[in-house]
Amino acid sequence: MSTPTLAPPPVRHREEDGPGGDHGEDLRALALRHGLSVSGARPPLPEYTRQLWSRRHFITAFATARLTAQYSQARLGQVWQVMTPLLNAAVYYLIFGVLMNTRAGVPDFVPFLVTGVFIWTFTSSSITAGTRAISGNLGLVRALHFPRASLPVSLALQQLQQLVFSLCALVLILFCFGVTPGWSWLLAVPALFLQSLFNTGVSLVLARLAARTPDIAQLMPFLLRTWMYVSGVMWSVEHVLANNHLPHAVLLVLECNPAAVYIDLVRFALIDSFTAAQLPPHVWAVATGWALVAAVGGFVYFWQAEETYGRG
Amino acid sequence: MADAQTEERVPTVVADGVHITYTVQGAGRAGRGGATAALGRILSRDRTAPGTRTVHAVKGVSFAAHKGEAIGLIGSNGSGKSTLLKAIAGLLPTNEGRIYTRGQPSLLGVNAALMGDLTGERNVILGGLAMGMSREEVKERYQEIVDFSGINEKGDFISLPMRTYSSGMGARLRFSIAAAKSHEVLLIDEALATGDASFQRRSRERISELREEAGTVFLVSHSNSTIRQTCDRAIWLEAGRLLKDGPAGEVVDAYEAHTRKK
Numbered sequence: 032m033s034t035p036t037l038a039p040p041p042v043r044h045r046e047e048d049g050p051g052g053d054h055g056e057d058l059r060a061l062a063l064r065h066g067l068s069v070s071g072a073r074p075p076l077p078e079y080t081r082q083l084w085s086r087r088h089f090i091t092a093f094a095t096a097r098l099t100a101q102y103s104q105a106r107l108g109q110v111w112q113v114m115t116p117l118l119n120a121a122v123y124y125l126i127f128g129v130l131m132n133t134r135a136g137v138p139d140f141v142p143f144l145v146t147g148v149f150i151w152t153f154t155s156s157s158i159t160a161g162t163r164a165i166s167g168n169l170g171l172v173r174a175l176h177f178p179r180a181s182l183p184v185s186l187a188l189q190q191l192q193q194l195v196f197s198l199c200a201l202v203l204i205l206f207c208f209g210v211t212p213g214w215s216w217l218l219a220v221p222a223l224f225l226q227s228l229f230n231t232g233v234s235l236v237l238a239r240l241a242a243r244t245p246d247i248a249q250l251m252p253f254l255l256r257t258w259m260y261v262s263g264v265m266w267s268v269e270h271v272l273a274n275n276h277l278p279h280a281v282l283l284v285l286e287c288n289p290a291a292v293y294i295d296l297v298r299f300a301l302i303d304s305f306t307a308a309q310l311p312p313h314v315w316a317v318a319t320g321w322a323l324v325a326a327v328g329g330f331v332y333f334w335q336a337e338e339t340y341g342r343g
Numbered sequence: 344m345a346d347a348q349t350e351e352r353v354p355t356v357v358a359d360g361v362h363i364t365y366t367v368q369g370a371g372r373a374g375r376g377g378a379t380a381a382l383g384r385i386l387s388r389d390r391t392a393p394g395t396r397t398v399h400a401v402k403g404v405s406f407a408a409h410k411g412e413a414i415g416l417i418g419s420n421g422s423g424k425s426t427l428l429k430a431i432a433g434l435l436p437t438n439e440g441r442i443y444t445r446g447q448p449s450l451l452g453v454n455a456a457l458m459g460d461l462t463g464e465r466n467v468i469l470g471g472l473a474m475g476m477s478r479e480e481v482k483e484r485y486q487e488i489v490d491f492s493g494i495n496e497k498g499d500f501i502s503l504p505m506r507t508y509s510s511g512m513g514a515r516l517r518f519s520i521a522a523a524k525s526h527e528v529l530l531i532d533e534a535l536a537t538g539d540a541s542f543q544r545r546s547r548e549r550i551s552e553l554r555e556e557a558g559t560v561f562l563v564s565h566s567n568s569t570i571r572q573t574c575d576r577a578i579w580l581e582a583g584r585l586l587k588d589g590p591a592g593e594v595v596d597a598y599e600a601h602t603r604k605k
Binding site: 086 | 360441465521
């Protein structure tokens with residue numbers, strides 16, 4: 032993880048030797064005497080965090096505005112918030128449940144699959160949104176001053192709001208397939224909270240990367256698809272691991288894969304037939320670790336380039 | 344060390360021997376379109392590889408702007424006016440020298456669309472919140488901003504997505520949002536040229552109000568009459584160099600004499 036540097040911004044400063052050098056020293060002294068600050072300087076991390084907190088209303092308003100604008104051109108409007116995940120689930124059910132009749136050795140396969148798809152979608156769409164957080168809002172970035180981390184954080188929040196709609200659809204589907212609600216459902220709350228932290232952190236990292244190299248946005252669908260296939264969205268990682276003779280290191284990576292960890296935690300919380308035995312060891316510690324490393328690391332990493340966003 | 348004059352006037356923006364160069368990607372002979380060229384760029388990892396070019400846009404500009412001044416930046420196209428404005432706003436790094444500012448300058452450019460997919464109404468609220476106003480402040484100022492922009496004069500346009508606005512309407516709304524808050528330094532890039540006559544008059548009034556609220560206004564415009572009417576001081580840039588800095592009337596006269604000669 033990168034360490035915070037509290038050094039002044041990387042503005043190369045040479046002693047005045049330009050054409051304005053004759054009165055350059057006076058101007059600098061004048062500015063310093065009146066307590067002016069260097070324009071475009073990046074605030075230190077605690078100050079930056081405070082500024083970000085003071086824009087919390089902007090962050091929530093932006094997320095809600097984006098969420099409602101998303102379907103503003105559709106006839107059915109906000110109905111699509113629930114329709115989209117339901118249709119998604121229907122497609123997967125049709126292909127894996129009916130056509131291929133896959134069970135993958137998993138009881139309650141449809142709830143297993145739909146939970147996996149929805150929880151995976153939360154991470155993948157947060158990350159996709161994160162890559163466009165700066166590059167897709169250049170107008171705003173160039174017109175107004177605010178801590179730029181507001182944008183990726185806000186977009187991650189939008190995905191969380193979207194997830195609430197998906198969860199409504201999910202509960203509906205679970206009912207239809209005879210999964211009964213229980214106290215264990217409450218475990219989904221901390222799991223999703225940790226997943227949100229993780230998503231936000233990764234979004235911050237990608238927002239910075241994609242702000243400098245827009246090509247990242249072209250690459251993301253492929254990376255995300257690969258990630259999806261190794262995360263056990265459509266099959267049980269545990270089953271595959273049991274039958275294969277993969278090296279230990281690969282198994283460890285597959286088990287500690289954050290997406291897989293969050294998906295399995297929510298499955299464990301919602302589906303009775305998904306038992307604790309199917310979870311990797313120390314699963315909550317791994318989930319918390321990923322969340323903290325991503326959130327703190329991502330925030331610091333994003334902040335380190337704060338003064339460069341929207342330039343050029 | 345300071346003379347009496349600078350002692351009583353408070354500086355808000357101090358540019359100290361500022362040089363700005365920027366790198367343009369996709370310029371030069373090896374175009375961006377060529378796959379081999381792109382591959383070459385990736386492999387070479389050289390920042391100054393062919394295909395990029397550096398432009399030295401501002402060459403050693405120094406000045407001090409004070410509270411209550413309205414400063415016009417004039418000069419022909421490509422003279423570095425907008426670049427200098429962006430640097431004051433902290434959106435472009437200086438390569439040499441520094442720009443010191445009081446508070447956070449706000450840049451208002453005509454090219455900056457806020458969020459096209461959202462309605463004008465949402466943009467007003469989000470713009471206000473993004474500038475650091477509280478929810479209550481935004482609610483209080485909302486009607487004022489909409490009335491000032493004149494967006495609703497020809498029907499209920501404020502509830503339409505901003506991408507449906509004409510460029511003039513968009514520029515007016517953006518100006519109205521940014522001008523709702525009193526900034527210590529407000530930077531305007533040609534925004535006044537886009538509105539109709541009555542909006543231009545209203546914005547001139549608002550600019551003088553902002554100046555009275557102890558702010559400094561920078562204005563980039565190709566309209567010499569706008570500079571004369573709105574500003575009391577003008578800075579003339581030519582090819583990145585500061586040619587003349589003084590009372591707006593004098594500098595604009597000199598600039599006009601220069602352009603007529605060409």
